[in-house]
Amino acid sequence: MDLLLWRHAEAVDGTPDHSRALTERGHKQARAIAAWLHKNRPRKLRVLVSPSVRTIxxxxxxxxxxxxxxxxxxxxxxxxxxxxxxxxxGGDAVLVVGHQPTLGRLAALLLSGQEADWTVKKGALWWFTNRVRNGETQTVLRALIPHDLA
Known part of the structure; x- marks a missing residue:
């Protein structure tokens, strides 16, 4: 299974938190990762999104x-x-567009076996896959793409 974690791009400050929209820079960050995804995405990709404005x-x-x-x-x-x-x-690939600190905690769990307060940069994409070797399931970090390198 492939699991892609995409932190929302830069958003305006303010409240309520769920209503914060992307800044112009945030839209640019999102377009950069989207272009990379269009070239490199898994064939079957289910996209799951937080209900906040910035993730949508x-x-x-x-x-x-x-x-x-x-x-x-x-x-x-x-x-x-x-x-x-x-x-x-789960089988097919899933892209999650979400938030810190949860995405960082999940990245830490997948790579180290324990939740920890790791940082996922705004607009960045982390791509994990899993495989079985010698009867043991392993998690592999396939790619980590910050928006400015997409």
Whole structure:
């Protein structure tokens, strides 16, 4: 299974938090990663998005067809993402457009076996895959693409 984690691009400051839109720079960041995804994406890719404005705007740079999942919101947690995606046994590839600190905590769990406060830069994409070697399931970081290198 492939699991792609995309942190929303730069958004305006303010409240309420769920209503914060992308800045012009944020739209540029989202378009850069979207262009990279169009060239490199897995064939079958399910897109799951937090219901916040900034994540929806980030996702729309890439696709119009996505599912809004409440548990992926700013107050979500790692268990919510794992449940929504079916990692690691879900089969098809899933792209999650979400928030810090949850995406960083999930990245830490996948690579180190423990949740930790790792940072996923705004607009960045982390691509994980899993495989079985010698009867052991392994998580592999396939790509880490910051928006400025896309």
């Amino acid at each position: 705007e980030t996702a729309r740079a890439f696709a119009d067809d996505f599912e809004k999942i409440a548990t992926l919101g700013p107050d979500g947690n790692v268990a919510g993402i794992l449940s929504a995606t079916g990692w690691p046994d």
